[in-house]
Amino acid sequence: MAMHNNTIVELLAALKSGEFSSKELTRHYIERIKVLDSLYNAFITPLEEQALQAAEQADADRARGKELPLGGIPIAHKDIFCTRGIKSTCGSRMLDNFISPYDATVVENLTAAGAILIGKTNMDEFAMGSSSETSFYGPVKNPWDLERVPGGSSGGSATAVAARMCAGATGTDTGGSIRQPASLCGISGLKPTYGRVSRWGMVAFASSLDQAGPMTQTAADAALMLNAMAGHDAKDSTSITDPVPDYSARLNDKICGIKLGLCKEYFEDGLDANVQQCVMDAVLVLEKMGARISEVSLPNTRQSVPAYYVIAPAECSANLARYDGVRFGHRCENPVDLGDLYRRSRSEGFGAEVKRRIMIGTFALSAGYYDAYYRKAQQIRRLIKNDFVNVFEEVDMIIGPIAPSTAFRLGEKIGDPVTMYLQDIFTIASNLAGLPAASFPAGFVDGLPIGIQVIGNYLDEASILQLGHQFQLQTDWHKRTPASAEL
Amino acid sequence: MKVDDTVVKSIAQLAQLELKPESIQENIDSMTSILNLVDQMQSVDTTGIEPMAHPLDTMQRLREDHVSEPDQRELFQSIAPATEKNLYLVPKVIE
Numbered sequence: 001m002a003m004h005n006n007t008i009v010e011l012l013a014a015l016k017s018g019e020f021s022s023k024e025l026t027r028h029y030i031e032r033i034k035v036l037d038s039l040y041n042a043f044i045t046p047l048e049e050q051a052l053q054a055a056e057q058a059d060a061d062r063a064r065g066k067e068l069p070l071g072g073i074p075i076a077h078k079d080i081f082c083t084r085g086i087k088s089t090c091g092s093r094m095l096d097n098f099i100s101p102y103d104a105t106v107v108e109n110l111t112a113a114g115a116i117l118i119g120k121t122n123m124d125e126f127a128m129g130s131s132s133e134t135s136f137y138g139p140v141k142n143p144w145d146l147e148r149v150p151g152g153s154s155g156g157s158a159t160a161v162a163a164r165m166c167a168g169a170t171g172t173d174t175g176g177s178i179r180q181p182a183s184l185c186g187i188s189g190l191k192p193t194y195g196r197v198s199r200w201g202m203v204a205f206a207s208s209l210d211q212a213g214p215m216t217q218t219a220a221d222a223a224l225m226l227n228a229m230a231g232h233d234a235k236d237s238t239s240i241t242d243p244v245p246d247y248s249a250r251l252n253d254k255i256c257g258i259k260l261g262l263c264k265e266y267f268e269d270g271l272d273a274n275v276q277q278c279v280m281d282a283v284l285v286l287e288k289m290g291a292r293i294s295e296v297s298l299p300n301t302r303q304s305v306p307a308y309y310v311i312a313p314a315e316c317s318a319n320l321a322r323y324d325g326v327r328f329g330h331r332c333e334n335p336v337d338l339g340d341l342y343r344r345s346r347s348e349g350f351g352a353e354v355k356r357r358i359m360i361g362t363f364a365l366s367a368g369y370y371d372a373y374y375r376k377a378q379q380i381r382r383l384i385k386n387d388f389v390n391v392f393e394e395v396d397m398i399i400g401p402i403a404p405s406t407a408f409r410l411g412e413k414i415g416d417p418v419t420m421y422l423q424d425i426f427t428i429a430s431n432l433a434g435l436p437a438a439s440f441p442a443g444f445v446d447g448l449p450i451g452i453q454v455i456g457n458y459l460d461e462a463s464i465l466q467l468g469h470q471f472q473l474q475t476d477w478h479k480r481t482p483a484s485a486e487l
Numbered sequence: 488m489k490v491d492d493t494v495v496k497s498i499a500q501l502a503q504l505e506l507k508p509e510s511i512q513e514n515i516d517s518m519t520s521i522l523n524l525v526d527q528m529q530s531v532d533t534t535g536i537e538p539m540a541h542p543l544d545t546m547q548r549l550r551e552d553h554v555s556e557p558d559q560r561e562l563f564q565s566i567a568p569a570t571e572k573n574l575y576l577v578p579k580v581i582e
Contacts, residue, residue, distance in 0.1 A: 097566075098566065099566055101559065101562045101563055101565070101566065194542040194543060195542075195543055208540065208541045208542065209542075234550070237547055237548060238541075238543065240543070300531070302527070303527065303528060303531055305524065306524055306525045306526070306527045306528045307528060309521060309524060309525050310525055310528070317502060321503075324503070325568060326567070326568070326575050326577055327563075327567050327575055328566045328567060328568075331568035331569070335578050336578065337578050337579075337580070338577050338578055338580050339503075340578070341577060341578055342503040343503050343504060343505040344505055346502075346503055346504055346505075347504055347505040350504075355504055356514075356517055356518075356521075358502050358504065359495075359498050359499065359502060359504070359514065359518060360518065360521050360522075360525075362498050362501050362502040363494075363498050363518065363522075364525075366498065366501060369488075372529075373525065375538050376528050376529070376533060377525075377528060378538030378539050378540055379533035379536040379537070379538050379539070380528055380531060380533060381538075381539040382536050382537060382538065382539035383531070383533070383536060385539060385542070416520075417517055417520065417521060418520050418521060418523075418524050421521075421524065432542075433542060434542020434543060
């Protein structure tokens with residue numbers, strides 16, 4: 001098998017047995033990026049020299065008997081993570097000149113676990129989008145069909161893993177930005193419980209929703225990456241102090257007797273019939289494996305998009321107030337006064353979607369509208385969370401679709417923000433509630449991949465990954481690779 | 488909620504964004520369609536429901552009041568657009 005089609009688990013075994021070195025593996029991925037990424041635009045900053053040096057070091061460490069959990073494995077970081085001495089743009093002109101003076105905790109943790117940073121991936125500007133089309137660096141193309149979007153906002157990371165340009169990647173998920181691109185590109189992606197992974201050094205979009213997670217070929221690989229990423233961080237005041245379990249420990253446990261809820265509201269309207277069929281076929285597989293399926297109800301599902309499009313923009317408008325052209329980031333030429341400096345630096349630095357969300361958020365927080373919008377949205381957030389709490393008294397996990405359809409065409413929805421926002425109707429609720437949720441490859445419709453969503457209870461990532469792994473032992477959707485990535 | 492050019496201009500001012508005259512209508516249209524989506528919330532009775540600001544409902548943790556970070560001013564200011572004598576420079580505010 002070609003080196004790049006191996007999972008992280010398989011690569012670690014091959015590195016250990018000396019089948020190939022980390023330097024050979026890293027060089028192989030770099031060659032693939034050089035040839036393939038002109039098709040996809042998945043990387044903003046590939047890091048050849050630095051990656052090869054780190055790989056050499058990893059090989060030397062291994063030769064000395066130093067075994068690390070991800071020793072010598074080349075991964076990519078979404079460009080939302082600050083990386084010391086490396087351009088960290090967040091897909092925005094505002095940060096086009098930003099060389100981060102420090103590493104994000106996620107970056108530090110993965111580096112400490114032995115991972116090799118091979119490049120920084122493209123994304124929707126400030127993670128605001130569902131198609132990876134709003135990037136200052138141009139849109140990312142879906143490797144399964146270059147006329148289509150890879151989903152977003154972590155579309156560069158999803159494409160990089162799907163096209164086997166790295167072994168795994170980091171993503172972030174504020175309303176579906178790990179799970180939806182994972183679904184649309186045919187890979188596995190997990191958004192952990194809010195607070196499980198540190199947000200330090202992760203450029204803030206909506207601080208009460210943002211959460212980082214792994215994007216990989218398989219659930220078992222996601223477990224390995226999450227082992228390194230998760231944990232308490234004193235630098236993030238919202239970081240959870242609960243101990244981190246070994247997410248790989250329970251992967252091989254059977255799912256016989258596990259109780260899964262099919263949320264009826266996810267199948268009501270707006271869901272493509274073929275996508276629904278894929279999800280139901282996957283449910284049948286799980287049922288054959290001994291899972292007990294029952295219908296559950298999350299009655300406020302329909303309210304999740306409206307509430308999200310108050311809360312997320314409100315937090316975005318506050319977070320993005322820091323970009324003022326004074327301390328870092330873009331500054332306009334020859335400002336006449338301080339107001340001109342602020343307004344022109346921001347107007348030149350931000351793209352259309354970011355400005356749109358700042359406008360909505362500023363409106364929702366402005367005098368006279370706060371109660372009708374922001375407070376109301378927070379009350380609905382509570383109702384949405386309560387729905388989940390009730391359902392988790394009956395079942396262990398909830399399963400359903402990730403997105404209403406397969407990957408849509410580039411340009412198809414970008415002109416109509418509301419249509420784009422409705423892409424996230426099945427993913428947003430778990431962000432509002434703070435619950436862990438994942439996408440695992442579950443089939444194809446007209447040659448385009450589709451994922452199944454698994455939502456778990458608070459801090460129960462291990463069960464989600466166990467279900468994903470067991471499902472992947474019975475199916476081979478996660479092993480398919482796009483024709484465009486053949487060399 | 489009716490969004491007109493007065494609303495758009497005042498929000499842009501609060502948000503410190505410069506709006507070109509030709510983009511005002513576009514802003515009215517997109518804000519109107521987003522607020523129409525958002526207004527679906529109003530159909531839900533939320534009387535007596537406590538607003539939820541955060542998924543964890545936790546309090547901020549306290550820590551000992553001691554210096555934990557080294558001074559990295561030079562490093563942090565090395566990426567600033569304009570500095571002088573350890574200060575960030577902005578256009579003159581007072582004549």
